[in-house]
Amino acid sequence: MLVVMKALATPEQIHAVCEYIEQLGFRAHPLPGAQRTAIGITGNKGEVERGNLEDLSGVAEVIRVSKAYKLASRDVKEEDTVIHFPGTDASIGGRDLAIVAGPCSIENRDQAFEIAELVAAAGAQFFRGGAYKPRTSPYAFQGLGLEALRIMGEIRERYGLRIVTEAIDNESLELVAEWADVIQIGARNMQNFSLLKKAGKLRKPVLLKRGLSATLEEFLMSAEYIMSEGNYQVILCERGVRTFADHTRNTLDLSIVPAVQRVSHLPILVDPSHGTGKRDSVLPMGRAAVATGCDGILVEVHNHPEKALSDGPQSIYPDQFVRMMDELEQIAPVVARRLPRGIHVPAAAD
Amino acid sequence: MLVVMKALATPEQIHAVCEYIEQLGFRAHPLPGAQRTAIGITGNKGEVERGNLEDLSGVAEVIRVSKAYKLASRDVKEEDTVIHFPGTDASIGGRDLAIVAGPCSIENRDQAFEIAELVAAAGAQFFRGGAYKPRTSPYAFQGLGLEALRIMGEIRERYGLRIVTEAIDNESLELVAEWADVIQIGARNMQNFSLLKKAGKLRKPVLLKRGLSATLEEFLMSAEYIMSEGNYQVILCERGVRTFADHTRNTLDLSIVPAVQRVSHLPILVDPSHGTGKRDSVLPMGRAAVATGCDGILVEVHNHPEKALSDGPQSIYPDQFVRMMDELEQIAPVVARRLPRGIHVPAAAD
């Protein structure tokens, strides 16, 4: 159920409607748009009486939302969600493409700084690096944990790069929320509903990766789990799905970009590194991703991919990253986008 | 790496080898077999020197295990793993088929007891019922939680049925471990490695469901996560994978049964309810599962499927369950199995 407020509704009227909804035992989610505010109602099973709501002051209409996802739906919020990073000119979901680059794992301070310097110089605004790694094998390198978070904290300080890193459970979630700018939830945890709810209680942007066999609806329902707890800063990310095809590690499903944009207001990024698992395919698929009109890409860059502790075969070389940035810059205007070069952080900002 | 002890090796010799391994900074996992004991070594990356180990007293040979999974592998333990339920004649993995039956969710005490009485009367030894439900939608019924566990505790008391129920996160894991006989880890959490590790620290059997797009190797690697923490009582469960086919909710991949049996010693059950999502297909596929030679089945039974709060369309009616038991009893001998009827719990047992 969705209550659409009149264009001129006052903050007081909006507040009153929310209070009324909460008194009925439901949850109210005010969603301010450029034109007018909508208020999503969750926790109901259709039993809210529409009549009473429509009588409240400032209410334009009450819409029954048929789709299983509500808060993630464009029906509820028509304008694209843009996520801003306070104290910087970086954003995800607006006109500027977001480029998130870095190594699969933070292996040590030198490696991380070297790569961070390279990607910052090439113009990236976001740095990614794994501190906690969900590995298929219990015997594989599982990440440096807090040490990696601290290294990325230094990188943030030094280069201004905003940090994107994955949380894999409650413990790591708290630490990641403390140190990073964007909390990544990986494909294998896309339906770890307990983790999603906890991330929903935080007030940091969450980058949610599509599960290996998730339908569009399931993907948005997982975003809904986060949003239903009050955290509306969700960024979707396509990273390949599992099919019979064996020429890539996964099959990058770029067609989900226009599909998401049709039904949801949330930004969507694409990860051509995990999506293909092959270095040679990263540049072609990165260009293709931007050409679909997505909001940016995640890409693994390594100074010595052949020695990487994880995902070496899919990490691109620094010079490939520089070339990729040049190519994306040329494609961006075709889809009414711009590739920002470097992040601007006023001296006293953070 | 695997150390195979001589047939006549003494407990002291075995202990000494384990200590030596632990001193090197690795973990030792003694795996007693009918003939001889093997000791799995984990935590190494090939750097253990074989020579030193082979010189230890009682050691027959040292084998380099090439597969990514070790403890789950039949190379490490040739005999089938049989899980016994102390104080009862129930087991999983041996000659007797394990039938785990009950509603998708525990909805209330009356419903649970009514179904439990029915399945107990028909001869099931295990009762399943969801207390914590991983639901695609945050707005769907999420289970009664602790209240459901308590109801199942009473059912256990009354009918002797051993309880199988799902844990979805750390909190529910502790409670489920306390109240249930088998901790279920669902398909969506098959690669929730943090949860797997925690389940590995417990000493209760874990029923691990195959993820919707998990390969055989990934499935066994997830079992390995649990085992690498010292809990060797892992039961695998096929419950359908995701394909293009749309005549069933998932595609039940029965061919994984012989494939698992070839490479692993762990027992494997099949869930034809989730595996097909259609009531009409549950009996045919349940029969088929037993005919492959699996160790038993999980099946959803409901007294009023049309009113079930979850998974109604795939729950069978009580009389269908009775018929299914009769059919499985006839098929069992063809695969050298037996269908036990009812669980035997000596008066003072629990």
Next chain:
Amino acid sequence: MLVVMKALATPEQIHAVCEYIEQLGFRAHPLPGAQRTAIGITGNKGEVERGNLEDLSGVAEVIRVSKAYKLASRDVKEEDTVIHFPGTDASIGGRDLAIVAGPCSIENRDQAFEIAELVAAAGAQFFRGGAYKPRTSPYAFQGLGLEALRIMGEIRERYGLRIVTEAIDNESLELVAEWADVIQIGARNMQNFSLLKKAGKLRKPVLLKRGLSATLEEFLMSAEYIMSEGNYQVILCERGVRTFADHTRNTLDLSIVPAVQRVSHLPILVDPSHGTGKRDSVLPMGRAAVATGCDGILVEVHNHPEKALSDGPQSIYPDQFVRMMDELEQIAPVVARRLPRGIHVPAAAD
């Protein structure tokens, strides 16, 4: 559109309705059932006026068939289709299970006879052997063609076994129709509509294998292509579909058996050899297939699988086939079936 005749409708009335339909420019397909005859109408796009038909003598009702397939639908013909082999006691689709066994390819006369003798002795009624092989590579063995058909003709003569063999194009279709008892159309040709239509013009049973990525509806639509040309003797065959799973060559989708039986009257067999591609899985999955309630199985048997010119790894040994027959015989009664042993051909029959 389907015209259901009254139970007591005369042949003349049925004929008159057919003539009327044909005059309107459509095709009439009389489908005699145990109780009454139905007449399928094809070639229309909903424009037949129901009123006029209902006024004709002997007509009980006119049903608009919503599904895309009509003639293959159980709505049109409620009773199971049983295909008889004149001059023998063999049948497909009735109480008796059909076992179709033999080598992937006919390699030479000696090999074919040796295997035929073995499978006949074990009680099979149908012999399969490839004369024309659709091979992925143009450089692989493509079959002996007419020579193979002649060898199978001799086998038919000698052992009474009815012959099932594949046609891959128009040329081979004519020859196969001449020499074989059942014309097989392979998975790769399931949507070779031109070939389907030509097979539909013949009056020999057609065994149609499911395509590697065919949905249930597409599978039945391909059967419909054959039936819409007047050949109603179609036998469906599940042989595995393509998924991400890599422990078998294909994923045998046994759940299509109850799904087909729900919506169609056509018989359905299962091929566990192609469906798994692994010898070790053929017996378990063959048992499972029969346990679902299918109408029989196709299985590759070879006297020297390790030397087979094609599909060696999935062909079972003669002694495995004997064991399989014994196992299937035991499972058959559970699904109200019977495993006939050997084919009965009266001396003067053929």
Next chain:
Amino acid sequence: MLVVMKALATPEQIHAVCEYIEQLGFRAHPLPGAQRTAIGITGNKGEVERGNLEDLSGVAEVIRVSKAYKLASRDVKEEDTVIHFPGTDASIGGRDLAIVAGPCSIENRDQAFEIAELVAAAGAQFFRGGAYKPRTSPYAFQGLGLEALRIMGEIRERYGLRIVTEAIDNESLELVAEWADVIQIGARNMQNFSLLKKAGKLRKPVLLKRGLSATLEEFLMSAEYIMSEGNYQVILCERGVRTFADHTRNTLDLSIVPAVQRVSHLPILVDPSHGTGKRDSVLPMGRAAVATGCDGILVEVHNHPEKALSDGPQSIYPDQFVRMMDELEQIAPVVARRLPRGIHVPAAAD
């Protein structure tokens, strides 16, 4: 097996090597490159003695080709294959992007001409239109056949557009070869080996669409079937594969573009219309396709998509096609391509 000739080998030497190969009972396929000629040998199973070949005059080296495809492999021919259309400036596989546009089916002369005029005006060089339609249902519109071919012949005459249309069997193949410039073989016939061989005997370019569940190797093996008969003018085309994802009709697997380019010299186009089945996705995925670096696209354009007899929902409007051409023109230079506008046919050319 591949014989690589010296850079300065004479035509006579090449001819002599071919003759020698044929005398041994194999087939020789001279493949002229920019630097030197290679001669592929097919029909052998490794038994050609390398020594004898290496002794022949003009031979540089003899290479054993391990991959199952030979003639389609880049090992055999390093330079990209470029297909020219005599009497015009059109080509497929070179610097110029090939845009193939038109309706799914030719419905009548007016419709075809109207669309042809539109796409010619927007700058397309190739016109596509179905004369023979492989339809899932036998009751669906099957195409106008020869009449459609004649209409396209007129369109070719009037607008200079080169014609691409599908052949579905032997009969239509001959007619299509007579009337069209490129013979299309559809996804459902990708493994109709009989049809592939017949197309291989012709000397017209063949556009081979990837099957719905074809691996890269199978796709190239089907190209090999055509090439092994002597027709080297094969154009590959990605058109979506079948997966669990339901937000598009098929999942367009763009990552096959760089994968094909790595191992094969054949040109590859992309069909975003069939690949997505949704009009809204055609432009985004068309842009993405070109951004990967493919050789062009096939796109369905219709003047009245809502009234189209087939595939209406995926056909774009004429003004969308114009916009698409403008967008592709901007992306082309990023991948070192050029979008030609209009076809140049000298007055007396054809």
